[in-house]
Each structure stands twice: as C-alpha cells, then as structure tokens.
Amino acid sequence: MLALDTSAVASAALLATGADGGRVLAARAAQDPRRHAEVLQPMVEDVLAEAGAGRRDVTAVVVGVGPGPYTGLRVGMAAALTLGAALDVPVHGVCSLDAVARATADALGDGLPDVLGVATDARRREVYWATYATADELRRTGGPDVGAAADVAGAAGRWVGRGAVLYPDHLAALPAATTDGAVRDDLRDPAAAAVGLVAADALAGRGALALVPVEPLYLRRPDAVATADRGAPAPVR
Secondary structure: OEEEEOOOOEEEEEEEEEOOEEEEEEEEEEOOHHHHHHHHHHHHHHHHHHOOOOHHHOOOEEEEOOOOOHHHHHHHHHHHHHHHHHHOOOEEEEOHHHHHHHHHHHHHHHHOOOEEEEEEEEEOOEEEEEEEEOOOOOEEEEEEEEEEHHHHHHHOOEEEOHHHHHOOOOOOEOHHHEEOOEEOHHHOOOOHHHHHHHHHHHHOOOOOOOOEOOOOOOOOOOOOOOHHHHOOOOOOO
C-alpha cells in the first residue's frame, strides 16, 4: 500500500499489508509546506526504491484527507487519485488527525490518558482538532473540527500535535509525548506511515478508526475568495 499525506508536511510511505494490518517498509517526509508539489513525487520514488518495489507492486493507495489547508490537501489528494487511476488500484481516505492519534498510541502504549486530544495548526490562531477514547481500542469521539485553542481546550485533558506546541497555555501537552517540554517531532504532524497503518487496520477489519471518503476536509472556506463571492459591485458600463 502506498500512503500519502500533505495536510501539514508532505510525506509518503510504503507498507506491506495483510490480515494482521500493516507494516511500514519505507517512509519519507519533507518539512517545507510551500514545496509539497515538488517533493512528493520524488518521495514516492524513494520509498518504492528503498523497499525494492515498483509501481506495479502497489495494490492500493491511501491518502490523508485532512483537515488541512486547501493548497496542501489538493496536492496529496490529486497525486493519490492520479496514481490510483494510472495503476488501476483503489484509493482510500483517512482522517489525518486519526494518523496522529495512531502514531501517539503506537509510541506510548499504556502511557495514554483516557481521552486524548489531537490538535494541528489551522493558522489564524486556530487549530484543527479531534478527541479520542483510548480504553480497549483507539476510537474518535469528537471532531474533526476547527476552532480557537482556548475554545477547544476543555475537550480533552491532554493533547498532542503541533497545536500543543503553538498554544501551550491552552492545550496541555501529554507529558509522555514531550521532550524538554515540546511535543516530540514524530507526534507533531500527520505522517503517511501512520495514515497507512490506520488504513491497513481498517481494511483488515481491525480497530475502530475507519476509512473515510476521498474528499478533502477543509472545514472552512479558502482564504482566496472569488470577487463575485465577496459581493463586489458590478462594473460600471
């Protein structure tokens, strides 16, 4: 399975999948959000090469559908749909916040609170967020949604994700997921490897995190609005 996510950083991963879920074979990520379109395709080639695989070995594609900014999501989803059509394989969607929750659960195991909050950067002093119950199996209980950190702080007692870095006065970071007071790098942003693991489990009938439609979760209108939509007066003739 080839996994992609561009909801925050650009990332790609290749996974072996089966009845017991997935296993990551190779993964890449690039931090510059302005170069998603430039770096994503080379990363796909890199993970295939590292795993000793070719494009024809890919039997499914999965992509993180956000929430995230319009431009970033568009790059990853367009790439996933194009690859799926070219290879004639199914394309699946995963909520990108589910991937952060899954990565946190895998990293910390028993060190999770009963309710875990995931918050990523939505800009405008807001966060994209969701909450998860962790008893027995990881299950999303709230969101995804967008709002000011101060307004969503009460949804969970402890948080992971870049939002906990940006707004520590409102979102208390999970202590076990921090290094020197900052959320660990591997738990800050959605990553394709975790997107793939969520999808592999869902396809194998494991866990409570489900696949979602391959449709972008913008949660709010893009910053760029057509003139007509802004109610501009008609030109004088």
